Amino acid sequence: MTRKYKRKKTNSNKTRSILLTTLLVSVAFLMGLWFGKNNVSFQGLETYVNEMSSQIRSVFSNLNEDKKREKLADYHFFDMDQGSSVLLEAFDGTTILIDTGRYDDSDPRIINYLNAEIGIGGEIDLLIFTHNDADRIGNGDLVLDYFQVNEVWMNGMDHTSETYSEVLDALSESDAIYAEPKNGYTTEIGAFSIEVLHPLENEKQSSQNDESIITRITLGDTVLMHMGDANIAVEERILNEASTASLQSDIIVLGNHGSSTSTSKEWLQAIKPSVAIYQAGVGNHYGTPHREIVQLFDDHPAELLGTDNYGTIHIVVNENNQIDISTEDEG
The missing domain is CATH 3.60.15.10 (Ribonuclease Z/Hydroxyacylglutathione hydrolase-like)
Structure with missing residues (x-):
């Protein structure tokens, strides 16, 4: 059996959710702009996607580190x-x-x-x-x-x-x-x-x-x-x-x-x-x-x-x- 008792409400999870949602929406929007331009090369698009993927991995990595630090x-x-x-x-x-x-x-x-x-x-x-x-x-x-x-x-x-x-x-x-x-x-x-x-x-x-x-x-x-x-x-x-x-x-x-x-x-x-x-x-x-x-x-x-x-x-x-x-x- 598992029980949870929260001593005080915290907004940390809400903050993370907002951050991730904003990031993903931004990625989708920018990807759309790239596809909408006729003069964008496939190589340029690939470079952009790789850069964004790297940033997203970095954000998730930082969030995981924060999660580890939560436990005292x-x-x-x-x-x-x-x-x-x-x-x-x-x-x-x-x-x-x-x-x-x-x-x-x-x-x-x-x-x-x-x-x-x-x-x-x-x-x-x-x-x-x-x-x-x-x-x-x-x-x-x-x-x-x-x-x-x-x-x-x-x-x-x-x-x-x-x-x-x-x-x-x-x-x-x-x-x-x-x-x-x-x-x-x-x-x-x-x-x-x-x-x-x-x-x-x-x-x-x-x-x-x-x-x-x-x-x-x-x-x-x-x-x-x-x-x-x-x-x-x-x-x-x-x-x-x-x-x-x-x-x-x-x-x-x-x-x-x-x-x-x-x-x-x-x-x-x-x-x-x-x-x-x-x-x-x-x-x-x-x-x-x-x-x-x-x-x-x-x-x-x-x-x-x-x-x-x-x-x-x-x-x-x-x-x-x-x-x-x-x-x-x-x-």
Whole structure:
């Protein structure tokens, strides 16, 4: 199934249509003039036609180049059952991977997804583990082993799981730069601008969920907010400290797989997303997305999409202020 969501109307297609129509009409008119003159040689006509054909090919070539430049990025929200993983690929080749799925994924499907998108052994400029629960860092060790990861972000909160230990071992054996970014940190990685909204500096939360790395990632005019598993209390803290305008985002990945413990009405009103995405397994025993979250979007213009219903969700970000959405399954 393919869906399209247009953020803003654009006249680029209309402009192209007018340009091509004008060109073709001009060619037809001038050709008529040439045929109407008795003193025109066939060789002269042939030269003229060749020149016009060359110009037309040049125009089409330029239009194709413009079309290529329209696409700024591919955002892949992978179907990871009750796990999470998002891949952002910019036009300049920069890649950001946020989380790596569940520890008990037997495929493991994250490797298959990445092989298909960035190539076997491809480069990942930034790998963000939003927090260290096994549904977020699962198969993170394999990603670090199989792919060229340049930088890794973690929240710095230790975990007792074997999965966490395996990720740390793989990280120590890699050449990746390691960082624990905190609230207020901003950076640019390739075409992406990244702002970290959480966790707080020198203030540990009581749970991995509430120590999630929350990022606001900008490319062109499009902003993506990724919540990890942060709960409503974290949202409230951010709302109290930040201006509403600084939080607005076009796309939001809902906290905690669409759980009612995240995404308050006030938070949604502040973010003002056009598209909201959650990653959850079909019939999962957590019951996500919870009914309260689904009902919240009944009264909100944002399109709510989940991997439980649609499989992997693919968003193309264009420079002409258009977001194109395609989904794997109708669900």
